[in-house]
Amino acid sequence: GENVEQHPSTLSVQEGDSAVIKCTYSDSASNYFPWYKQELGKGPQLIIDIRSNVGEKKDQRIAVTLNKTAKHFSLHITETQPEDSAVYFCAASKGDTGRRALTFGSGTRLQVQP
Amino acid sequence: KAGVTQTPRYLIKTRGQQVTLSCSPISGHRSVSWYQQTPGQGLQFLFEYFSETQRNKGNFPGRFSGRQFSNSRSEMNVSTLELGDSALYLCASSGQVSTDTQYFGPGTRLTVL
Numbered sequence: 001g002e003n004v005e006q007h008p009s010t011l012s013v014q015e016g017d018s019a020v021i022k023c024t025y026s027d028s029a030s031n032y033f034p035w036y037k038q039e040l041g042k043g044p045q046l047i048i049d050i051r052s053n054v055g056e057k058k059d060q061r062i063a064v065t066l067n068k069t070a071k072h073f074s075l076h077i078t079e080t081q082p083e084d085s086a087v088y089f090c091a092a093s094k095g096d097t098g099r100r101a102l103t104f105g106s107g108t109r110l111q112v113q114p
Numbered sequence: 115k116a117g118v119t120q121t122p123r124y125l126i127k128t129r130g131q132q133v134t135l136s137c138s139p140i141s142g143h144r145s146v147s148w149y150q151q152t153p154g155q156g157l158q159f160l161f162e163y164f165s166e167t168q169r170n171k172g173n174f175p176g177r178f179s180g181r182q183f184s185n186s187r188s189e190m191n192v193s194t195l196e197l198g199d200s201a202l203y204l205c206a207s208s209g210q211v212s213t214d215t216q217y218f219g220p221g222t223r224l225t226v227l
Contacts, residue, residue, distance in 0.1 A: 032214045043118075043204050043218035044157075051214075089157065095214035100147060101170050102206075102216060104157040 002027040004092050006105025014113050019077045021108045023090035026071065032095040033066060033073050034102070038087045047088075048075070051095075080112045116141065118207050118219030126225045132193040135222045139186050139207030146188040147216060148180060151202040160203075163188055192224075200226045 003026040013019050025033075031052035036044035050057045050064045050073065057064050061080075066073040077084055087109050091102040119138045127133050139146050148160040159172040163182035180190040186207075192199055202223050206216035 034215070036218070041220075043220045046215065046217060049215060091157075093214060099170065100145065100162055100208060100214055100216070101159040101172065102147075102149070102157075103159070106156050 002030055002092055002103040004090060004103050004105045006090050006108060008108060009106065010109045010111070012111045012113060013080050015080060015082060017080055019075075019080055019084070019110055019112075021075045021088055021090065021110075022072065023074070023092075023105050024070075024072050025092045025103075027092070027094075028068075028071065029094050030092040030103075032093045033064070034091050035062075035064060035075050036089045036091065038089065038107075044089060077110075080110075082112050082114050085110055085112045118205055118217055120203075120205050120219040120222050122222060123220065124223045124225075126227060127195050128227050129195055129197060131195050132191065133195060133224060134189055134191045135203055135205075135224070137188045137190075137205030137207075137219060139188070139205075140209065140217060143207035143209045143217075144186050145208040146182055146186065147206045147208070148188070148190050149204045149206065149218075150174075151204060151221070152200075157204070160190065195226045197226050200224060 006023045034049035038044045061078045063076045087107045090105040093102045121136045145164045147162040151157045162170040166182045177193045182188045202221040204221045206218045
């Protein structure tokens with residue numbers, strides 16, 4: 001089955017700096033790669049996603065890049081703010097009905113120091 | 115538009131009991147998936163339902179089961195609870211347009227004593 005590895009497990013940055021979280025996946029049939037942010041006591045919140053026919057996607061301060069050949073995708077957060085502090089999860093799936101199961105990475109705890 | 119709702123939010127049970135958790139997806143969404151989150155194993159897929167049919171199942175014992183109703187609401191049941199079943203159980207719904215995008219509810223925190 002699919003295996004997703006995520007690094008680093010913890011990341012501490014100063015407010016205003018950039019943060020980068022990296023994930024690798026094992027199943028070449030995976031074609032959908034979302035990123036979730038989870039705050040204490042809450043469910044995961046989708047922050048950005050990318051499909052395998054796209055190499056990069058950006059939404060304001062957040063961007064995701066995908067390298068299908070290397071089976072590698074990354075989350076980039078620029079101009080970090082204290083409210084970005086949370087646990088971030090990457091995930092992969094094959095996308096369509098019956099194959100929508102998300103395989104998650106182990107999570108990155110991001111701490112933004114004011 | 116209301117998000118995914120899960121009830122109850124917190125639950126305490128004892129070993130050997132059974133429990134039923136409920137999930138109401140986003141209005142118009144027909145697909146519901148369930149996940150278990152624990153500190154040791156992380157987020158793991160339990161099962162996926164679409165149009166009242168289980169379409170996919172994760173690697174969990176038969177004590178874990180679920181169903182989906184005609185209004186797309188879903189329930190999951192865990193029988194003969196074990197201490198290791200203590201976890202946050204998350205429900206996610208997917209719509210028709212972006213069928214792969216999953217939106218999560220707040221979860222049900224289950225504690226087994």
